[in-house]
Amino acid sequence: MIIIGEKINGTLKRVTSAIAQRDAAFIQELARRQADAGADFIDVHAGTPPETEPDDLVWLATTAERAVSLPVCLDSANPEALLAAMKSVRTAPMINSVNADPHRLKAILPAAAKRGSPVIAMAMDETSIPSTGAERAAVAERIMEATRTAGIPDDRIYFDPLVMTIGSDIRSGPLFLETMRLVRERYPQVHFTAGLSNCSFGLPARSLINRAFLTLAVAAGLDSAICDPLDRKLRAALTAAELVLGRDRYCLNFTQAFRAGKLMTT
Amino acid sequence: MIIIGEKINGTLKRVTSAIAQRDAAFIQELARRQADAGADFIDVHAGTPPETEPDDLVWLATTAERAVSLPVCLDSANPEALLAAMKSVRTAPMINSVNADPHRLKAILPAAAKRGSPVIAMAMDETSIPSTGAERAAVAERIMEATRTAGIPDDRIYFDPLVMTIGSDIRSGPLFLETMRLVRERYPQVHFTAGLSNCSFGLPARSLINRAFLTLAVAAGLDSAICDPLDRKLRAALTAAELVLGRDRYCLNFTQAFRAGKLMTT
Numbered sequence: 001m002i003i004i005g006e007k008i009n010g011t012l013k014r015v016t017s018a019i020a021q022r023d024a025a026f027i028q029e030l031a032r033r034q035a036d037a038g039a040d041f042i043d044v045h046a047g048t049p050p051e052t053e054p055d056d057l058v059w060l061a062t063t064a065e066r067a068v069s070l071p072v073c074l075d076s077a078n079p080e081a082l083l084a085a086m087k088s089v090r091t092a093p094m095i096n097s098v099n100a101d102p103h104r105l106k107a108i109l110p111a112a113a114k115r116g117s118p119v120i121a122m123a124m125d126e127t128s129i130p131s132t133g134a135e136r137a138a139v140a141e142r143i144m145e146a147t148r149t150a151g152i153p154d155d156r157i158y159f160d161p162l163v164m165t166i167g168s169d170i171r172s173g174p175l176f177l178e179t180m181r182l183v184r185e186r187y188p189q190v191h192f193t194a195g196l197s198n199c200s201f202g203l204p205a206r207s208l209i210n211r212a213f214l215t216l217a218v219a220a221g222l223d224s225a226i227c228d229p230l231d232r233k234l235r236a237a238l239t240a241a242e243l244v245l246g247r248d249r250y251c252l253n254f255t256q257a258f259r260a261g262k263l264m265t266t
Numbered sequence: 267m268i269i270i271g272e273k274i275n276g277t278l279k280r281v282t283s284a285i286a287q288r289d290a291a292f293i294q295e296l297a298r299r300q301a302d303a304g305a306d307f308i309d310v311h312a313g314t315p316p317e318t319e320p321d322d323l324v325w326l327a328t329t330a331e332r333a334v335s336l337p338v339c340l341d342s343a344n345p346e347a348l349l350a351a352m353k354s355v356r357t358a359p360m361i362n363s364v365n366a367d368p369h370r371l372k373a374i375l376p377a378a379a380k381r382g383s384p385v386i387a388m389a390m391d392e393t394s395i396p397s398t399g400a401e402r403a404a405v406a407e408r409i410m411e412a413t414r415t416a417g418i419p420d421d422r423i424y425f426d427p428l429v430m431t432i433g434s435d436i437r438s439g440p441l442f443l444e445t446m447r448l449v450r451e452r453y454p455q456v457h458f459t460a461g462l463s464n465c466s467f468g469l470p471a472r473s474l475i476n477r478a479f480l481t482l483a484v485a486a487g488l489d490s491a492i493c494d495p496l497d498r499k500l501r502a503a504l505t506a507a508e509l510v511l512g513r514d515r516y517c518l519n520f521t522q523a524f525r526a527g528k529l530m531t532t
Contacts, residue, residue: 166509166510166512166517167517170509170512170513170514170515170516170517171512172512173509173510173511173512174511174512199510203517203520203521204521204524204529205502205506205520205524205529208502208503208506208529209506209509209510209520211503211506212481212503212506212507212509212510213510215478215481215482215507216481216482216485216507216510216511219482219485236471236474237474237477237478240471240474240475240477240478241478241481241482243432243436243439243475243478244432244439244465244475244478244479244482245439245440245482246432246436246437246438246439246440247436248436249436250436251432251433251436251469254469254470254471254475255469255470258470258471263470263471263474
């Protein structure tokens with residue numbers, strides 16, 4: 001499972017003020033804690049106004065990257081910010097994200113191809129998020145045509161079928177799983193990722209829902225998630241799911257995690 | 267989800283001595299607590315020597331039944347004990363269990379048909395538990411031929427694909443899920459059940475494994491389980507799984523369980 005640590009996010013007050021004050025120590029501590037907990041990428045999201053976002057994202061990405069030996073995941077809807085940050089980081093960053101909007105694809109894919117960046121591709125276009133699995137899979141086809149044309153290998157694409165909160169649509173979980181199944185059949189090399197906690201937005205007992213969603217999605221082929229690597233219960237649920245799915249040879253990963261005190265069960 | 271409460275089990279010391287001493291109060295308390303926690307059937311297993319088991323199971327079943335307004339589930343490998351207890355209880359009991367052993371089927375099915383009893387059918391014959399899903403599904407065919415001949419409707423059969431401990435075979439989970447898929451395709455009316463905690467026998471952090479197994483099995487069609495109805499975390503995981511699977515209209519069941527303090531998440 002490829003974990004994209006979500007904690008450096010400008011929608012969080014403490015992060016917003018760390019960006020404003022250029023508080024590198026705070027950002028680097030967040031990066032380090034996620035790396036220590038097993039993150040594979042450190043997501044950086046500035047979320048500042050378009051005029052300052054390129055500078056802010058460059059600062060955030062380079063600051064986070066200096067603290068850890070992991071690549072960052074550049075998280076922005078602003079191509080200018082993504083391109084500026086891509087140039088300034090040490091290691092090929094993950095790009096979060098593109099969708100089927102042709103302007104966005106055209107702006108980002110050539111640079112991503114050149115840099116060797118993995119790219120998160122969301123199941124939506126410039127106007128909307130389709131409401132059926134077949135329509136989302138059709139969006140995936142449009143994106144994959146563009147990424148292949150740009151010379152990005154399929155296994156560098158992280159497709160996000162998109163999960164909306166179950167609180168506003170109880171079909172959200174099945175729709176996510178169906179979209180993943182359809183896209184997986186067509187593009188077996190592609191990775192799948194999810195902004196996990198979206199599924200439970202607005203509902204109580206969110207972590208319980210997130211764990212159930214992760215368990216079911218992992219069974220259906222999810223191999224990456226944008227989530228909190230410090231959520232020990234989520235990691236424990238993932239370890240147990242992989243065990244039950246027969247993916248943990250000799251139960252070694254599970255029993256080692258248990259001995260290391262990583263399986264919180266109470 | 268049809269919950270078969272497993273706590274009145276003669277392999278547990280306290281239950282063994284309650285049977286020996288005919289301690290009705292202890293047994294009835296166990297029955298009541300499981301009923302209050304939402305069990306649909308109260309499993310009763312004496313596990314005493316063949317000479318005394320019929321008497322013991324009759325006592326256990328009638329004692330448990332007097333305490334609650336639920337049917338019992340008669341749990342024995344001894345047809346004589348099952349038949350004696352079937353006659354003495356008030357409400358049609360569930361039978362736990364038959365397998366493809368023709369003697370066993372012949373001894374139990376006519377009485378089960380007459381009594382209107384649901385029957386748990388295990389994916390094994392008199393000699394062994396097959397090691398592939400296809401072979402287990404073939405066992406199911408033999409059992410279903412017998413139950414149909416006896417006049418038991420398919421929806422009164424609770425098929426148990428059997429889960430062995432993952433600790434001795436990491437394929438146990440996938441094999442269970444595959445067997446269920448195959449039998450479900452062939453017999454869409456049949457229920458599916460599992461002795462849930464078997465999956466984690468001998469492993470650490472058992473309840474974590476049981477929850478992952480339940481979540482994945484429910485997604486694949488499990489609609490019943492032999493388990494501890496007092497395990498609040500297991501119930502919470504089940505409630506969350508049904509929410510994520512889009513089976514909880516308006517999220518009502520989940521939010522009501524939350525308000526009732528039933529979703530333990532810490």
